Amino acid sequence: MRQGGRVGLGLVLPLALAIGWEIAIDPGLVSGRLLPPPSRIGATLLDLAASGDLLMHVQATLIRVGLGFLWGAAVGILAGGLVATLPTLRWLLDPSLQALRAVPSLAWVPLFILWFGILETPKVLLIAVGVFFPVYVGVSGAIASVDRKLIEVGRIFRLSRFGLARRILLPAVLPATLVGLRTGLGLGFLFVVAAELMGASEGLGYLLVDGQQFGKPDQIVAAIFDFAAAGKLADLVLMTLTRPLTRWQDTERESL
């Protein structure tokens, strides 16, 4: 009940704005040509959905984000783990990676297009680059800051290297890793737009470009709305899947 009330309160502002805009356009107070009323955006969304186009575009975007996320996260976890556990590798790699991290990822776009053309490869790669860095930083930082005292507990009970990794390191770095993954997923959605703006024949980013070129603001807003929904949903899925892993941390937050 209490939580329902909070959700309801969060809906007040967007609903009021939507209704206000609808009311202002209806009697002709504003034209609504550049910002269509919610009813027209809703109709556009329904049309797109009915024709099956919406599903196709959402699917295309989600597949790109998904692939880029998987690659970026996998390489990020691997690199973060290796760099944090092998000092030589850290001194060798970390400075370069930190320098690359400082490059705004969009700066790669022209180069990726030159190298890989404008098909799927550069898109997935760009997203993967965006996902990689927060995951890499999260994992390597988490491993570096594992409490030495807990590792000593593992040594006292004579855990093998593998046992130490599985029973102490892994659970200890999990929370920070998940934060990195979550940030990475958010950045994945940021970069899928950039990737699709550089040329695509399907995907939500394509809907944006198409709406701009053909003067269909309702389609642009509909695509933005879909981005919000897809991003929020993906985050929710990630959080739901990983919640059991960090339950020991969440007790306090959940009891509040």
Place this chain on the structure above:
Amino acid sequence: MTGETLHHAPGPSLQLLTQEIPVLIVDDLSKTYADGTQALAGINLSVHPGEIVALVGGSGCGKTTLLRLIAGLDQASGGCVQVDGETIREPHPDVGVVFQEARLLPWLDVADNVGFGLAGLTGSEHRGRVVGALERIGLAEHADRWPRELSGGQQQRVAIARAFVTIPRVLLLDEPFSALDAFTRRDLHDQLLNLWGEAKPTILLVTHDVGEAVTLADRVVVMRPRPGRLDETIVIGPARPRDPVAAHHENAVRRVMAALDRSLRPAAAHQPLAPEDRATWW
């Protein structure tokens, strides 16, 4: 066993002759850090099965360093440590440790923390041991709580249970009660002796609390600093339970205090006490 047979580690031939073979032997142990600081010099100590020995001394006299060497967590610069005749180079399955902090694993509930070090048992044996230990420390109803939900005293009880549940031959306690208030400490002393009473592991207890040392130990060994060495030994005797207001107890506390006081003075000014209080190592 009495406190009179507590001299330098007997050689192998002598061990065969005595009925009680020391389970823990520290032989001429020294530790010098990389920067040249000598933390421990020529430590000799032998502890018999079931004996409880307290190590007391001012801060920085190497008590914890000594315990870490015995635990196999750090490497000695000279000499050796033997448990059951095996030289310690890394943590040994027969040696349990309780640290100053509980060091529970925050992602495991209380029961899983207690059972963390149990290896090679079937599911039901494992469960049985953990449940038994939890009942003895009075935390059975907290079995599925997270460590963060427990008080400091409860957490330390879990840490003690985690060490006892593997039934070690030697248990090393590094100021395990120092962060707790006096009431909780008294309570935990009783629980410790309770758990100890079952398998009677050998206990080496590092503490800076003289009352605690005299309450728990069969003998109290005083360390002197710079470099850390064993100084005098005060034999308390094996009788338990102890009455903290008994004259014998107060007398023992006074003797340990006096020895501690002497240990902090320069070695030149050192005057040995009566023979029965004198240490045999230096």
